[in-house]
Amino acid sequence: MAATLLAVTAAVLGAGSPAMAEPHADAKQCHDGGGPGPYPPGHIGSPYSNQIIYGTRPVLEESRSNASARGLAYLKKGDYFSIDRTNDYVAVPYPLGHVQFTTAELAQPGRLGPNFTWHYCEEIVDNEGRWMDRADHDGLYYTRWIDGAHVGIRLCITRPGENNDRAVCVGENTSPGGWYVDDDDDSNDWFDVIPPGPTTPDEPDPPAAGSSRSLVTFQANTGFLYTRDPGGTMRDTGYGMMRGTSPATSNGQVAFQANTGFLFTLSAGGAVHDTRYGMMAGTSPALSGGQIAFQANTSLLYTRNMNTGKTTDLRLGMMAGTSPAIAGDTGSWRIAFQANDGFLYYRDSGGATVNTGLGMMRGSSPSITKLSNGTYVIAFEANTGLLYVHSNNWGTDLRLGLMTDTSPAITSSGTSWTIAFQANTGFLFTRTSAGATTDTRYGMMAHTSPAARGGRIVFQANTGFLYYRDGNAAAVDTAYGMMAGTSPAA
Incomplete structure (x- = not known):
């Protein structure tokens, strides 16, 4: 087994930048109010x-x-x-x-x-x-x-x-x-926080159901969105991402919050689309089978179908600083999220909204997967700091501690699932539905979370570089640096 990763100075991608730290690192969380309207301010x-x-x-x-x-x-x-x-x-x-x-x-x-x-x-x-x-x-x-x-x-x-x-x-x-x-709620403001976005498809040629066009995508330490294809080719898309956010990917498609604060998509063919829908600062979208879930800059939960462009306000409030998770596809999906009351909720494509009654840790987000039998399993950090799963209307405490300000990832094969998470030791751990818990002994960067899809786990190591691990094999260092406080997607 590979030795524990040691923190070293990570080389940056591309041209060098000044060593001076930005004075106010969170000062780009701007909400465009749309202007003064028809009358002088x-x-x-x-x-x-x-x-x-x-x-x-x-x-x-x-x-x-x-x-x-x-x-x-x-x-x-x-x-x-x-x-x-x-x-x-x-x-x-x-x-x-x-x-x-x-x-x-x-x-x-x-x-x-x-x-x-x-x-x-x-x-x-x-x-x-x-x-x-x-x-x-x-x-x-x-x-x-x-x-x-x-x-x-x-x-x-x-x-x-x-x-x-x-x-x-x-x-x-x-x-x-x-x-x-x-408290002005007129149509010129309250509903204009999210400008009407285009209803044209984000994905001109949607991948077929079950497509295996898998990507790894991440925010590089240049602030730009990068992708890595199954052959190992890295691509700098040239599109800047909002500070402190992470992309999502599924079937070769990508969704991300651009540095304009708007939700952008990247098609499997490489076309970039600005949806013109504003996202809440510090949050990231989720994507599964062409269906996107995101926290809008109204703090409400929205969905968007990449294949049609249809965007829907679900009128469900989310906790500040958290992001939703989604499993399924454009025909049938379920979204898991931390509501603004601190509890784990889920919303189905059929319209059902369920409060599980399970409290979540502040600043953490859930992850969700769909099993082959049609049921969903949600992994999340409870407000006790411990890892929980929710399935079949029941929550189970796995008695495993998570690192503060991180979230678990879950993936499935058949009716079995595997959770990847940063334990409160700072190391990458896995937990399977069969009960096996494994400390991989790979150190993770603080304030970051792993992603999992199939048998692959991707994560930002405590060196600041992007790593991936397939099954039980040794993790591979891609030698590409990631932006601090962000997580990759697989």
């Missing part, structure tokens, strides 16, 4: 009308026809200007229509609670229409238009070298606070 009043930060007064503009919002401010060269967005919805007391909160007020029980989270977008544009992550000259800058319906929106400025490099945000402790929430 209005300025939000206090505290935006009177708070000065680093000599400038940030302005929060809101559309008069929907809840889209953006910021504008005069910045000094090198400043970061961010617009924050809460990850959870905020109730607006009827009939106010809009309200403002401090961070402490949002953290109260009955609102979002003390552990509420948010993300932010630092993409800014100057008066010449040039987009950038930070101000490259003194002048007036605008943030993106952000969808603000039922979520908190606020503005912050970071000036490197001041305030310990921490952002200064509007209205942290003033009343009214700097978190602005609008």
